[in-house]
Amino acid sequence: DGGITQSPKYLFRKEGQNVTLSCEQNLNHDAMYWYRQDPGQGLRLIYYSQIVNDFQKGDIAEGYSVSREKKESFPLTVTSAQKNPTAFYLCASRPGPGGQPQHFGDGTRLSIL
Amino acid sequence: RKEVEQDPGPFNVPEGATVAFNCTYSNSASQSFFWYRQDCRKEPKLLMSVYSSGNEDGRFTAQLNRASQYISLLIRDSKLSDSATYLCVVNIYGSSNTGKLIFGQGTTLQVKP
Numbered sequence: 268d269g270g271i272t273q274s275p276k277y278l279f280r281k282e283g284q285n286v287t288l289s290c291e292q293n294l295n296h297d298a299m300y301w302y303r304q305d306p307g308q309g310l311r312l313i314y315y316s317q318i319v320n321d322f323q324k325g326d327i328a329e330g331y332s333v334s335r336e337k338k339e340s341f342p343l344t345v346t347s348a349q350k351n352p353t354a355f356y357l358c359a360s361r362p363g364p365g366g367q368p369q370h371f372g373d374g375t376r377l378s379i380l
Numbered sequence: 381r382k383e384v385e386q387d388p389g390p391f392n393v394p395e396g397a398t399v400a401f402n403c404t405y406s407n408s409a410s411q412s413f414f415w416y417r418q419d420c421r422k423e424p425k426l427l428m429s430v431y432s433s434g435n436e437d438g439r440f441t442a443q444l445n446r447a448s449q450y451i452s453l454l455i456r457d458s459k460l461s462d463s464a465t466y467l468c469v470v471n472i473y474g475s476s477n478t479g480k481l482i483f484g485q486g487t488t489l490q491v492k493p
Contacts, residue, residue: 300481307388309467309485310424357423364479366412366471371423 270294273358273372279380280345280352288343288375290358299341300359300369303327310357316341317364345377353378381406384484386468392490397458401487403468404450411479412471413444415453417464418486424467427453458491465489 271292280286290299298317302310312325316335330349335341341360345352355376359369386403393399405413413430428435430442430451441454451470455462468484 302483310483312480315480355421366473366479368414368416368426368429368469369481370426373423 271358271360271370271372273356273375275375276373278375278377280377281380283347285344285346286352286377288345288356288358288377290341290343290372291339292341292360292372293339294360294362294370295338296360297338297363298361299335301325301331301333301341301343302357302359304355304357313343313356382485383407383472383482384468384470386466386484386487388485388487390488390490392492393458394492395458395460397491398454398456399458399489400455401453401466401468401489402450403452403484403487404448405468405470405482406449407470407472407482408449409472410449410470410482411473413442413451414469414471414481415440415442415451416467416469416483418467419464424483427466455489458489460491460493463489463491 274289300315301313311327313331314333316322332344357374358372361367361369384405415427416424417427418424430444434443439456443452465486465488467486471479
């Protein structure tokens, strides 16, 4: 089945620790996105990538980093600089940067220990 | 002012009712529009795209009013399974024909027996 796979489903972070969230897609999509969703809030864009080896900051990039070494993969690292990382993280992709809708993975819930 | 605004609700309706949601957007460069559905603690899923001429998919009808910069979603004959949060999404074209999706906060619908 084609789709977007995020792992792990649940993740716990200790103070001062970096953690990496995985996002893999087999849809052959060029564009990939990371969002954060807090309870009762809308989605906020963290980073996005429209092509391999290139990515741009979204609206709330501070404390996060990404890489796009392969078309299928767009991992997100939540660094220790992100002081309030507890949230629901969603990865999305779409064929290109134009007007198509995005399709989402089933998300990773990150909590602080 | 938020770029995409929705009434968060909740809208509490009985089964079989007709319910309508509106969404306004502020950027006239918005070029494509979508409604997503998000169940509690799940990822958003595309419900339908919104076309200029309006479009229907079963019990769901979406309409776009470019002059007034709003889109709407009408749900007829509401089912218990329609209970969810409905996200209004607009795609804004920037330079180099790249697009950015802006998500509304969502409108929560509760359908009661």
